Amino acid sequence: MTTRTPAVREGAAVPLLAAEQLTVRRAHDGATVLPAVDLEIGDGQVLAVTGTSGAGKTTLLRALLDVLPDGLHRPAGTVRWRGAPVPAGRPARRWRRARCGWLGQDPAADLNPLWRVDRLIGEGFTGDTGARAQRVEALMQQLDLPPVLASRRAGEISGGQAQRVALARSLCADPELLVLDEPTSALDRATADLVAEAVRSRRGVPGRCVVLVTHDTRLAAELADRTLVLAVGPRRSTDAEAAPGPQLPAAPAREPCTATAVRLRSSVPPATSAVPATPAKGPPAPTEAPAPPPTAAAPTTEGASRTVAPAPSPAPVLSTRGLILLTPDGTPLLDAGDLDLPAGGWLAVTGPSGTGKTTLLHALAGRRPPAGGELLLHGHPLPRGTRSRDRRMLRAVQLAGQDTVTELNPAHTAGRSVARPLKVFHGMTGAPGRHRARELLEAVGLSTELSHRRPTELSGGQRRRVVLARALAAGPDVLLLDEPTAGLDPVSARLVLDLLDRLRRSGPAILTVTHDPGTAARADQVLHLTGRRLTPRPPTTPDLSPEQRTEPSGVRQHHG
Amino acid sequence: MSRSVAFLSLSAARARRTAPVAAAVVLLVCVPLGRYAAPHPPERTVAAPWTPPGGRHPLGTDVLGRDVLSRVLAGGTQLLTLSLLAAAVAVVCGTALGLAAGWSGGRVARGVRALGDLLLAVPALVLALVLATALPGATAVVVAAVLAGAPLTARVVGTQCAYLRDSGHVHAAVERGESTPAVLVHEVLPNLRRLVAADAGLRLVTALQIAAALAVLGLGPQPPEPDWALMLSENLPGAALNPWALLAPAVPLAGCAWAFAATAGTVAHTPREAV
Known part of the structure; x- marks a missing residue:
């Protein structure tokens, strides 16, 4: 099969692979x-x-x-x-x-x-x-x-x-x-x-x-x-995806959706900027981050605004002290990690593949309890395993996991998956619950028709947003997001990040694990997980200017 | 052309799916009503023994000169009822045990597996024969089919449940603080649906075999009663004189086994959109 004599090759005019009217x-x-x-x-x-x-x-x-x-x-x-x-x-x-x-x-x-x-x-x-x-x-x-x-x-x-x-x-x-x-x-x-x-x-x-x-x-x-x-x-x-909301004026211009469903664009010249892009404005300054939440001007969703409980105080919502993480076979991933997530803050954790970022989120969520260390929620100790957390703690910490295939129940429709936490945590059942579930799906950019689909009938990016909507439905104080924009096109990713940015002003603090510089750029603080340590922002990458950081169209746009 | 081929293959696939379901429904409705359609009383001698088919007896007569058609029409109810009951009990018990073992793991899982191994070490028919000496035939069939079938169900369900327990949506439900029964009912069971359906077909066929075997050995329904399996043993000596007396009860017996096993298989393999 790997033979390739020149004689076998046809004239240059014949394309190697071609498809016609594939439907x-x-x-x-x-x-x-x-x-x-x-x-x-x-x-x-x-x-x-x-x-x-x-x-x-x-x-x-x-x-x-x-x-x-x-x-x-x-x-x-x-x-x-x-x-x-x-x-x-x-x-x-x-x-x-x-x-x-x-x-x-x-x-x-x-x-x-x-x-x-x-x-x-x-x-x-x-x-x-x-x-x-x-x-x-x-x-x-x-x-x-x-x-x-x-x-x-x-x-x-x-x-x-x-x-x-x-x-x-x-x-x-x-x-x-x-x-x-x-x-x-x-x-x-x-x-x-x-x-x-x-x-x-x-x-x-x-x-x-x-x-x-x-x-x-x-x-x-x-x-x-x-x-x-x-x-x-x-x-x-x-x-279709839900039409991009009014807060995305620039989107259609960048990604023209022509009526002719498909078109070919000829070769694009290589991007001029190889911006290694990254996050982080200078030194971590968590306390200045939480923008004043007042005035319901921001179109927050109802579930989130309910959780406003401990107003943006400097006290961290979630902290870890001396957190020790191991792989299932006992290899250490993190020695004595400390982190503080302030109310309304957004913390991004980056790091090379396989260093334990997902394990960190799982430890915080209680899915895979850490090997050692202390977790604090609103300053009070948070039990390590989900079994020993009470309902209030469970609601407060919500994880949107990485693997969208197993994260959603294949037997349930998207709407049902999102409605379940509403019932469990807020007692919303029947029509109000379904209505709210559709609202949440719309908020993450999924049209209401999709709420009747099962995960196998959704694309990878759509599934990821259903997982996010499900986590939002609980009305958490801390939202743990594992690669929230992986598999999303730039427009949808920006929609999701803008939504999170709005929500956190009055609602959950956000901890994301991400590889995407655009996502990390939205955070107040970036921690780099490498060599079994959490260090503020990656040492190798230069800072972006503040303008770039605050630009609301962060996702990968600066490369395009 | 390709369009018409696609159309044909789709409708053929649909026919393959619906045929067993239709057959099972027809059997379930017709078998209990067959007694009322019988042309002769099934327990009365109406002609000479082993009369070949013809005239008023389309399938001839049996060892005591009773009408074979009437006996076939009247003879399936008990067999079918017993097998369905036994299979249902076996599947419910097995699923419950499997969920318990797969979910809790550790000691519970080991206990369930040890119990299952013990029961599986005894051949189902031997189990049924021993039970039949102590219990009425019908009860023996149900108990034997459950004891022989539930451990198998428990094992497949337990394995799959242990696998699902580690998937993200189950973790998410646990992290919502849902109770274990709620997690099992909402998150685990719906995803075991096909597995359990396929397994139920196997359990039903096993129960049918046990019920038929006991009847053939004379431990089930007693002689004047019409019963497919009993007819097989009664009419074996006259197979050369009137083979229909032997074939006629064998065909619906095999038909039932096929229809239910195939229905279970259909449920197990239906594309998700159509469920």
């Missing part, structure tokens, strides 16, 4: 999920697919490879590989196996949790054992995966590591067609650059091409020979 419909009601799309990728080219969350980017990739989930089918359209059509069914399966490397959107869910990392990466490799081991090692080194990881099982690695393992797995056999669905959503900037480098090294190589779905405009601009923008367009009434 996807839902099987049970015939609704169009993906309107007709044409695309072409030449030899050695990289095609970036961008577009709003829920526009059908993942569906397009699945339609290309003929791996649509149950309930969707491809009634029309042809896929051509080197000019020859690839019929759906068995020929497509053989083609996939021989030619394609695929990185899914939820790598943690795609990797067999019981397999060792080296076995996962090397599975598709066809050479002998020694060559395979070398190849696996080289790939792990290339993607900055520490060698000790090779003997771990996929269930024991972090989200960002899982994403790189999945990428290494798809790269291992050096496939002719590489299909990547948001390969950098869980990665920090430096690691994302390694991924970008891996993709770039395939550019211009004869007989190779890449399809890349990403929300990272910088990545798309740097890597793509062509960009395909999927817009929601005509489906807006049924499937």
